[in-house]
Amino acid sequence: MTTITQNLPTLNHRVKYALLSGMRDFYDTVGKFLPTKFIQQKSQYATAHRAPRDLTIIERPLWEQIPHEYDYFHPYFSDVPQFIGSYFARKYATLYQEKGSKTANTYLRTCGLTRCTEVQQQYAIKNAGESLIVQEFYEQLSRLPILDKIDIEELAGKIAGYMHNLIIKFLETDEFKLSDNAHELAIYKFALEQLKPLKIVAPYFADYKKGEISEQQIVIALAKLSDDKWWKSKLKRRWAFQREHLAIAAGQVQKSASPYASRTCIGEWKEQKRKNREWLKNQCIENTETGEQFELVLQVDKSNANPAIRRCELMVRMRGFEDIADEYGYEGAFITLTAPSKYHSVHVKGGFVQNWNGGTPRDTQRYLCSVWAKIRAKLSRKNIKIFGFRVAEPHHDGTPHWHILVFMLPEHKQRVYDIMRSYALEEDGNEQGAQHARFKFENIEKEKGTATGYIAKYISKNIDGYQLDNEVDDETGQNLKEMAKNVTAWASRWGIRQFQQIGGAPVTVWRELRRLGSQKVESPAIDPVLAAADVGDWAAYTELQGGAMVQRKDLRVRISYEDEQNQFEETIQKIKGVFSPIVGAASFICTRLIKWTIVSNRRECAPWSSVNNCTQVKKSPQYDQREEIRKQLKTIGLPDDNFTINRLYLRKSLKISENQWLKLDNTLDGVHLIVSNSPSRFKKPIKNDFVEFDF
DSSP states (O other): OHHHHHHOOOOOOHHHHHHHHHHHHHHTTTTTGGGOOOOOOOOOTOOOOSTTTTTTTTTTTHHHOOOGGHHHHHHHHHTSSSHHHHHHHHHHHHHHHHHHHHHHHHHHHHHHHHHHHHHHHHOOOOOOOOOOOHHHHHHHHTTTTGSSSSHHHHHHHHHHHHHHHHHHHTSHHHHHTTOOSSSHHHHHHHHHHHHGGGTTTOHHHHHHTTTTHHHHHHHHHHHHHHHHHHHHHHHHHHHHHHHHHHHHHTOOSTHHHHHHHHHHHHHHHHHHHHHHHHHTTTEEEEEEEOOOOEHHHHHHSSSSSSSHHHHHHHHHHHHHHHHHHHTTOEEEEEOOOOOOGGOOOOOSSSOOOTTTOOOHHHHHHHHHHHHHHHHHHHHHHHTOOOOEEEEEEEOTTOEEEEEEEEOGGGGOOOOOHHHHHHHHTTTTTTTTTTHHEEEEEOOOTTTTHHHHHHHHHHHTTTTTTTTTTBBTTTTSBHHHHHHHHHHHHHHHHHHHOOOEESSOOHHHHHHHHHHTTTTSSSSTHHHHHHHHHHOOHHHHHHHHTTTTTOGGGGOSSSSEEEEEEEETTOOEEEEEEEEEEETTTEEEEEEEOEEEEEOOOOOOOOOOSSSOOOOOOOOHHHHHHHHHHHHHHHHHHOOHHHHHHHHHTTOOEEETTTTTTEEEEEESSSSOHHHHHHHSOOOOOOOOOOOOOOO
């Protein structure tokens, strides 16, 4: 079929020239005065009657306003949660309307949404493989950062129940019965397959990799994996990290927006503090023997949970170290360790760091810890001793850095400087600005102030901002007292330890001795240490414990622990008192004489109306099943400890006589214990054969 152009006659050069001249004359006289309009290249969806299926709630207003740009803006918004992307979508639409597509599209390329997409990929659930949990709950898990806390609690309960059912079904499969490995390892491997795509570490995974996991540990691990509280903890942690990580990527954590932590993070931290305070006010601690009660909130305010008390204790310890240094001729140095530029997300003057590695503050903290581990190992090999304190605090974009105040012998100072500097600049030490920004070593000069004075500002800034009302932060330009809450919210969100003692005697012993007060004890090894702790003399306490360079094995007074079991029958250690290794067990002094329980201080209230409308606590089905097993065990006179309940709950048999086993009947509706002449399964030796996982 011929086209119109094929039917037109061929034009010679003279005719073409005449036509071009005519067109030029028309433009010069008429055409240039006609209105012009730039026609945008339209998307394939521009004339469609329906919106694309993958259109997100963020993109809908953009689709209605500029559908022809869908192909351009969709990749930026498709994988970004609403709480992050909605602001950028509104800004993009405004720029497009006011300044045109070029300005708006340039903004979209540079505003940080690409970084958010890269961060989302770190949390993406990939290679589900044989994980039935991921297949069942993929939609909820993939939308985790936009769920609220109630949704997370419900999801945790559903996953726990589903995991329990999976374990029961696996116990009934031929794969389990015919496994070459011990049955305990087979079911543990099955559980690992469920967790692997979620990058959640199963209980006792480290022991499993070493081939040292026991049958009891496997039973405890499976019980935890079937517990809604365990899943709630894991999901909430992932939820909190992912949300704040996205805020950092989007530039919401920086000097010009919200220093140290995002506004959302700070708001959530404040609300959680308020709820915690309200809960404390409604609770009492009760003496289990006498029934005597005290308000819990008052006891908390007297403890180290009180920021003012925590700050004072840190200052006392720091001052004590300084007194020891002055007495023995040690010299001090104030050191700052900063991570390479790739760990920072935003420049202090504004603008994204182009080589940001997409890491979190926890990743940077791990880097700094690894640097410090190398430094300490090298100092130990060179037989160089130091003592002091370390403070971790954030830069304006949430990236942590360390301030370290240490004391050392004068003849060691140059070697300490060389060792620290070499490891501080070992990674990316040749990048621009690294030589003066990554490592700073400042000698403490008594003429300018005390060593404690050097670090006092950083201690106060990272706790409650005490006496910093008129101080301004050099980096953010904000009031230090006001910024203290941002710093605390940052540390709480990322689980970063802000203060750490270097060397010296442990503070736990100090705190336990101070519980005894001014009473005199019969042990001559403990009494002087107790007296020093009671009067708050950290220098004397440290000296009596063996000095600032004392090793743990040489301490004069140590903590005594007792073993207790939690609800999963795990053995945990709890502080019972103190003792002197020099004297032995005879020197034991109990510092925890009274056992306390937390009870509600609200008396029984009348119902809201003639019908009791009081909200009841909703308990999980797993809890009800365990309680029913416990009840039936009590009825037949068998031990009702948690280990036994966990075994039966996981459909494992329990031998009660030579030829009788107790087990849970799967054929009946509900929980029914039956006695059988055969066990559920036989046991084989545990082989050191495990599956390798990378988390």
